[in-house]
Amino acid sequence: MYQSNLISKTRKQISQTEESLNAQILIKSGYIEQVMAGVYAYLPLGYKVLKNIEQIVREELNKISAQELLLPALHPKSYWEKTGRWESLDVLYRFKSYYTSTELALGSTHEEIITPIAKNFIQSYQDLPFATYQIQTKFRDEKRAKSGILRGREFIMKDLYSFHSSTDDLDKYYELVTQAYLNIYKRLGIGDITLKTYASGGTFSKYSHEFQTISDIGEDTIFVCEKCNIAINKEIIEEQKTCPECDNSDLIQKQSIEVGNIFKLQTKYSEAFDLEFTDESGVNKPVIMGCYGIGISRLMGTLVEVFAVNESKMLWPESVGPFDIHLITLNTDSEEVVKKSEELYIMLQKEGKDVLFDNRNERPGIKFAEADLIGINKRIIISSKTIAQNGVEIDGQIIPFDKI
């Protein structure tokens, strides 16, 4: 893609009141625009990153046989009343149709939708287990949206639900999801700073688990066991003062961003919706469920927080950057530069690379400054100077044309 065709422009300055680093960089670089507090538009560059993150999540979940679907964002009141969460879930957006006065909710999470759907397809133990997920916009009426795209009122989330005939089977799948999540964070380049974290388990199990990425701006406080490479959320530290895996009491306090959570629902929702199966001996039992979330847009914000060099310079992991290569020409008044760079642009595309091609007739400084902001991991510079050496510049080195 030609950079001159991008619909967005970089900005030199944004409001000084915006303190969030991810918002600063993403707005300056033209990845996102704020529409209102906690609600952002994803512009072409930002949307590409979001799609790339989604794709990694999708690939890893498909590997553990989860099937993708798409549930509605608009929900009837009746389903939420069945679980009592019409009243109890404070972040649920509830409203009336202007015309019919029908009461509706915007989906904050989808147990209330997936469980009655699953009821149509689960009769026997032979129908189990299965797992299904979606990547979709979620709505939560946060009292205070904050930290750019880390805590919004509308955000993109992957939510996975699994259905089992036994707690053993749930436990096995729970471990598979744990591994899939760890693979996802690894592929996103944050594997070494993202820890499985023990957190409060709610009513039915001792713990749930979160995945926490270490970052000073994180809202969560965790205690890290460096031997096991796991952590404990501060919320359970009173009851769990040592590592649950090795009993180590030498834990290190860190701030972190929650980038995923996994939860054994057991029969909470299957009982609410009367979701049962018939077991081998002909007895009807409630289906055992698990739910597993990853905030896709929050992950994007987390990557900015982790990989930003400063408020004007970003460096995306190769796996999710908006383009594979940023091809930049200098000296565009030279016919040779224009010709060689066009050839290179075509060649790279033939190699299957997604290239952002900056062949604009601008001074070098502005091109470099914008490239720093956009943050594409691989940069190729072609200019009169590099052509004189029969090559291009990559990472400060001259690479001959035939070696590119």
Added chain:
RNA sequence: CGGGAAGUGGCGCAAUGGCUAGCGCACCUGGUUUGGGACCAGGGGGCUGCAGGUUCGAGUCCUGUCUUCCCGACCA
């Protein structure tokens, strides 16, 4: 929801209660320039968030309201 700060061209900011609301960026025209957000000349773009009030006179003071950011509380 409680507290704090702030709303002025597209963006970032300035303007003792007093003349026609300025500056930078961006934009348009012409010229120069080209390895780190260049320069010269000219130009377009504003009922100062909204609604009241005080005053001879309000961007500026007062009241209300909306919005945004920050701190706190909250966060299945």
